[in-house]
Amino acid sequence: MTFRSLTVDHVSKAFGATRALSDVSFTLRAGAVHGLVGENGAGKSTLLKIISGVYRADSGTVAVDGTAVTPGSMTAAEAAGIQIVHQELALFPHLTVAQNICAGRAPRKQGWVSVSEMERRARAALARLGADIDVRRRVEGLPTADQQFVELARGLVRSSNVLILDEPTAALPPEDARRLLAVLRELAAGGMGIAFVSHRLDEVMAVTDEVTVLKDGAVNSSAPTEQLSPERIVSLMVGRELADLFPPKAAETGRPAVLSVQGLVAPPLVRGVDVELHEGEIVGLYGLEGSGQDEVLRCLAGDLPVAGGRVSLRGRRLRTGRVGRALRAGVGFVPPDRKHDGLLLEASGIQNISLPVVRRRFSSGWWVRSRAEHRDAAAAAAEAGVRGNLDRPVVTLSGGNQQKVLLSRLLLARADVLLLNQPTRGVDVGAKAEIYRLIRSVCDSGRTALVVSPEITELLGLCDRIVVIGAGSIRGEVDAGSATEEQVLALAVAS
Ligand SMILES: Nc1ncnc2c1ncn2[C@@H]1O[C@H](COP(=O)(O)OP(=O)(O)OP(=O)(O)O)[C@@H](O)[C@H]1O
Ligand SMILES: [Mg+2]
Structure with a gap:
C-alpha cells in the first residue's frame, strides 16, 4: 500500500x-x-x-x-x-x-x-x-x-x-x-x-x-x-517582530593590537597566515570548505600543533599547543562540533561552563567552592541567554542552548580573544541576535573576536572586516560594512 x-x-x-x-x-x-x-x-x-x-x-x-x-x-x-x-x-x-x-x-x-x-x-x-x-x-x-x-x-x-x-x-x-x-x-x-x-x-x-x-x-x-x-x-x-538581527559595527578603528599572527604554518592546510586582531574588533575569517580556516582557529586555540610562525598576545609571545594554556593566557575557543570537541555531555551545565577555570578560580586545595562556582557560572549563562536547567546534564539542554553554554564558558574565563567557529550553529533567530549582541558587547569592552562561518551574510552583518583565506594563505580582506557577498566569494575562489 x-x-x-x-x-x-x-x-x-x-x-x-x-x-x-x-x-x-x-x-x-x-x-x-x-x-x-x-x-x-x-x-x-x-x-x-x-x-x-x-x-x-x-x-x-x-x-x-x-x-x-x-x-x-x-x-x-x-x-x-x-x-x-x-x-x-x-x-x-x-x-x-x-x-x-x-x-x-x-x-x-x-x-x-x-x-x-x-x-x-x-x-x-x-x-x-x-x-x-x-x-x-x-x-x-x-x-x-x-x-x-x-x-x-x-x-x-x-x-x-x-x-x-x-x-x-x-x-x-x-x-x-x-x-x-x-x-x-x-x-x-x-x-x-x-x-x-x-x-x-x-x-x-x-x-x-x-x-x-x-x-x-x-x-x-x-x-x-x-x-x-x-x-x-x-x-x-x-511572539514579536525582530528589530535588528545584527548589532552596530565598531565605532572606532585603529586601536592597539591584541593578537598578532605572523607566518603561521601547520601543514598541510595552513601555509603562512598573517592576521592581526585589534581591540574592539570582530574579524571574520572566510574560506571555502577545506581552505584552512578551521585549522587556523585550532592552531591559535592550541588545539592543533603549529609548525612555524609567531603568535603574540598583547605583545608577548603566546605558547601554542595546549587548549588549557591558551585559555589561561586569554585565548578562548568555541569549536564547530560541540558534541565531540566541546562539551562533557553527562556533566551539568554549570560544570561545563566552569570546567576550564574551576581549579584556578573555585578551589582551595582539593575543595571546590561550589557556591561561588555556581553563582559565577550561572551569571555567565544568564549573560549568554542560556535557557534550561543548568544543574542537569548538559545533554538534556536543547541543541541551541548547548551552544550558548560554550559561549558562557568563554565569558566566565574572561577570554581576551574569542575564537569562534560557527558560534550560532543550530541557534534560533532570536537567540542569534542575542549572541551577535553579546559578541559585540564583549568586544566593545576592549576584547576581540575572530569568527569563522560558512555563511558570508552572517560575517558581513556581524564583523567589522573579513579576511579571506584560500588554500591555506590569506587572499585579501574586505570591509564588512561595504563589501558584498560576491566580493568575498570572488576573493575566496581566486587562485
Ligand atoms: N532528555 C531530556 N531530559 C530532560 N529535558 C529534556 C530532554 N530532552 C529535551 N529536554 C527539554 O525539553 C525541552 C525541549 O527540548 P528540544 O530538544 O525538543 O528543543 P528543540 O526545539 O529541539 O530546540 P533546539 O532548536 O535548541 O534544538 C527543553 O526545555 C529541553 O531542555
Ligand atoms: Mg533540537
Whole structure:
C-alpha cells in the first residue's frame, strides 16, 4: 500500500518538571516537505524523537495511514517506514563509512555480510547526495560536513515512507546544503513525507510545502509555505517582530593590537597566515570548505600543533599547543562540533561552563567552592541567554542552548580573544541576535573576536572586516560594512 500520511495526535511529553510538548497535533502528508521551526527548546527534537520511537509520549498517538505505531519503539517506527537523522551526530567512529551507512541492515549472501554489496549501496546513497567520500574510510577523523553526509546517507538507505531530518544543514557549507535540499524535493516528489527542522529560514522558505511553528511545546500555527514570509515565521516563533538581527559595527578603528599572527604554518592546510586582531574588533575569517580556516582557529586555540610562525598576545609571545594554556593566557575557543570537541555531555551545565577555570578560580586545595562556582557560572549563562536547567546534564539542554553554554564558558574565563567557529550553529533567530549582541558587547569592552562561518551574510552583518583565506594563505580582506557577498566569494575562489 502506498504511504499517504503520518499523523501526530494530541501528543504531550514532560521531562521531570519540564513540559517539553503539550497537546501537539500535526499531519505530514506524502509528497510534502514539512518544515518544523521554533526557538531553541521549543520541543522540535522531542517531537521528532517521539515520532521515530526514541522517546515514548506521555499521552497521544502517532499513526501511519491510520494505523497506530507502537509508542517508544524505534523498531516499530522503522517497520512503519520512518527514519530519523538526528540533530547531534550519532555515528560509530571506529567503523567504516559503509558500515555506518548500512549498520543493522548489512546485505547478506548465504548468511555472510557482503562487503562489496554494502559498499556499493553506501556509494550509491552518497552519490545521490553528491558527496564524494571513500566508503572504506573510518568515520573518525572525517570532517564534520562529511560525517553529516554519512548520517544522511544512512537515513536515505533505510527510510521508505517518512524521513525526518533534525537540522541536517547546520553543519554543511552552503553549496552542500543546497544540494541536500534538492534531494529532499526529489524524495518528496517520489512520494515520501519529509519532516525538516532548520533555523535557516531561507532554507525553510525554499524547500518546504508547509510549515508548523512550535512555541513553548505547543503548535502555534501550521500553514502552507506560500502564505508565509521569513518575517512572519519569526514573529510566530518569538511572539514579536525582530528589530535588528545584527548589532552596530565598531565605532572606532585603529586601536592597539591584541593578537598578532605572523607566518603561521601547520601543514598541510595552513601555509603562512598573517592576521592581526585589534581591540574592539570582530574579524571574520572566510574560506571555502577545506581552505584552512578551521585549522587556523585550532592552531591559535592550541588545539592543533603549529609548525612555524609567531603568535603574540598583547605583545608577548603566546605558547601554542595546549587548549588549557591558551585559555589561561586569554585565548578562548568555541569549536564547530560541540558534541565531540566541546562539551562533557553527562556533566551539568554549570560544570561545563566552569570546567576550564574551576581549579584556578573555585578551589582551595582539593575543595571546590561550589557556591561561588555556581553563582559565577550561572551569571555567565544568564549573560549568554542560556535557557534550561543548568544543574542537569548538559545533554538534556536543547541543541541551541548547548551552544550558548560554550559561549558562557568563554565569558566566565574572561577570554581576551574569542575564537569562534560557527558560534550560532543550530541557534534560533532570536537567540542569534542575542549572541551577535553579546559578541559585540564583549568586544566593545576592549576584547576581540575572530569568527569563522560558512555563511558570508552572517560575517558581513556581524564583523567589522573579513579576511579571506584560500588554500591555506590569506587572499585579501574586505570591509564588512561595504563589501558584498560576491566580493568575498570572488576573493575566496581566486587562485
Ligand atoms: N532528555 C531530556 N531530559 C530532560 N529535558 C529534556 C530532554 N530532552 C529535551 N529536554 C527539554 O525539553 C525541552 C525541549 O527540548 P528540544 O530538544 O525538543 O528543543 P528543540 O526545539 O529541539 O530546540 P533546539 O532548536 O535548541 O534544538 C527543553 O526545555 C529541553 O531542555
Ligand atoms: Mg533540537
